[in-house]
Amino acid sequence: MRRRDGTPLIIANDQARPLGRVDLSGKLNPGRYDEAWLQKLLFDHPELLPTEQIEPGFGNVVPLCRELPLAFGAGKTGAMDNVFATADGGLLFVEAKLWRNPEARRTVVAQAMEYAAAIFRLSYEQFESAVEQARTTANLASKSLFEIVKERDEGVDEAEFADAIARNLKRGRAIIAVVGDGIREDLELLAELLQTHAGHRFTFALVELAIYASSDSSTTFVTPSVLAKTALIERGVVRIEDSGKGEQQIVISGAAAESRLTDKPRLISMGEDEFYEVLDKRNPGMSAILKGFLAKADALGVTADWQRALNLKHAFPEGNPLNLGTIDKSGFLETGPSSWWDRTHIGRAYNERLAKLISGFARETKDGKESAVRTAAGKMPRLTDFLPKHEQAWLNAMSEYIEAALKQHGSTD
Structure with a gap:
C-alpha cells in the first residue's frame, strides 16, 4: 500500500485547491513518468535531496553526471543513476527507482551497494574519466570535476578538492541514497539490516519523493522525506586499502575509542570521521x-x-x-x-x-x-x-x- 499523509493544498487569493498524489506506476500516465524523468529531476534540482537531514554539514551538492558507467569484471557492467559532489569533496550516489517491478524492490539496495563499491575501487583519475564519459554521452560539456564544482562554488581549492575526492573514494566514504516514489516497507526493513553492520564509512538512506499535481495539471508539487538511514558506528570501521599487490581489499579495523558515558557503540557522522582522519594526517x-x-x-x-x-x-x-x-x-x-x-x-x-x-x-x-x-x-x-x-x-x-x-x-x- 502507498503511504498516506494529509492532502496538500495550494492556497492562492484565499482559494484552496487540493493536490492529488501522482501515480507513477505507469498505468495512468504511460510514458510520462519513468526513471529517466526522475534522474533528470534530481540532476536539474539537486536541492530536492535532503542531504542536511542525512548528514548534517554535508554541504550543497553539485550534479556531476547521470548514468556513470561502471565495470564489475567478467564482462559485467552497470551505471550509477546520479552522481553528485560537494566543494569539500563529499560524494553522493543516487539510485532513482519507480516501484513498478516487484523484483526491483528486492534488488535495488543490493544494486546500489554493488555500484557504489565499484566506484570506490576507482582512482581519482578513473572517476573523473568515467564522469567525463557519462557527460559526453549525455551531450554535456566535457569538464574536469574541479571545473564542474567551481562553477557553483568559486571558493573551492583545486588541490584540496582533488585530495578529498581521492580520500573519500579510497575510504569508501559517501552518501548512498535510493530515491523513489512509494518506497515499500520491505526496503525500510532492509535498510535497518544494513545498520547492523557496524562501522561502514558510507551512510545509506532511503528517500521518498512524493509527487502531487493539481486536477488541471498546471501545478506539480514535489516533497522529499528521509524514510530511513544508517550511521557510522565508532566501534569498528570498514575501509578499502591497497593490498600492496596492485589490488584493493576491504579491511575491518579494530574498535575505536568508545564513549566514556556508555558501553554502547557511539554513532558518528561522516563529517566527524573525515575530520579526525584529516586532522591526524596533518x-x-x-x-x-x-x-x-x-x-x-x-x-x-x-x-x-x-x-x-x-x-x-x-x-x-x-x-x-x-x-x-x-x-x-x-x-x-x-x-x-x-x-x-x-x-x-x-x-x-x-x-x-x-x-x-x-x-x-x-x-x-x-x-x-x-x-x-x-x-x-x-x-x-x-x-x-x-x-x-x-x-x-x-x-x-x-x-x-x-x-x-x-x-x-x-x-x-
Whole structure:
C-alpha cells in the first residue's frame, strides 16, 4: 500500500485547491513518468535531496553526471543513476527507482551497494574519466570535476578538492541514497539490516519523493522525506586499502575509542570521521588528544556540533547557544564566535585568557564588539598551541565563560 499523509493544498487569493498524489506506476500516465524523468529531476534540482537531514554539514551538492558507467569484471557492467559532489569533496550516489517491478524492490539496495563499491575501487583519475564519459554521452560539456564544482562554488581549492575526492573514494566514504516514489516497507526493513553492520564509512538512506499535481495539471508539487538511514558506528570501521599487490581489499579495523558515558557503540557522522582522519594526517596523534579533551569538556555541558567544522557548543536558556570556538580539519582554532550575539564582554575575557596561555593577544573587530585569539604573530592559533599542554587551563576558561554567560542572563531576566 502507498503511504498516506494529509492532502496538500495550494492556497492562492484565499482559494484552496487540493493536490492529488501522482501515480507513477505507469498505468495512468504511460510514458510520462519513468526513471529517466526522475534522474533528470534530481540532476536539474539537486536541492530536492535532503542531504542536511542525512548528514548534517554535508554541504550543497553539485550534479556531476547521470548514468556513470561502471565495470564489475567478467564482462559485467552497470551505471550509477546520479552522481553528485560537494566543494569539500563529499560524494553522493543516487539510485532513482519507480516501484513498478516487484523484483526491483528486492534488488535495488543490493544494486546500489554493488555500484557504489565499484566506484570506490576507482582512482581519482578513473572517476573523473568515467564522469567525463557519462557527460559526453549525455551531450554535456566535457569538464574536469574541479571545473564542474567551481562553477557553483568559486571558493573551492583545486588541490584540496582533488585530495578529498581521492580520500573519500579510497575510504569508501559517501552518501548512498535510493530515491523513489512509494518506497515499500520491505526496503525500510532492509535498510535497518544494513545498520547492523557496524562501522561502514558510507551512510545509506532511503528517500521518498512524493509527487502531487493539481486536477488541471498546471501545478506539480514535489516533497522529499528521509524514510530511513544508517550511521557510522565508532566501534569498528570498514575501509578499502591497497593490498600492496596492485589490488584493493576491504579491511575491518579494530574498535575505536568508545564513549566514556556508555558501553554502547557511539554513532558518528561522516563529517566527524573525515575530520579526525584529516586532522591526524596533518597532526599525527591529535585526534586521540582532541577526543580526550572533548570527553572532559562534555562534563561542562560543552558538546561537539559537527558541521563543516567542529563547533564547541553549550546550550543556553534562550536564543543562540554558546559557541566556545570552531576547529577546522586543518587544526586551526577560531574563537571569534564566543563574542557573537551580544556576548562582547564575556567573549573578550575568555579570549584574553586563552591568548595569555600562548603569549598571544585578543584581536578586536567590529569596533570592539567582537574578538578572537591570535598568536603573537597575529595568526589564527592551532589546536596544538593549546592541546595537550594547556588542556586544563582551557577547560577552566570554558567553565568561567559559561558561568559568566549564565550569570549575565540571570541578571537580565
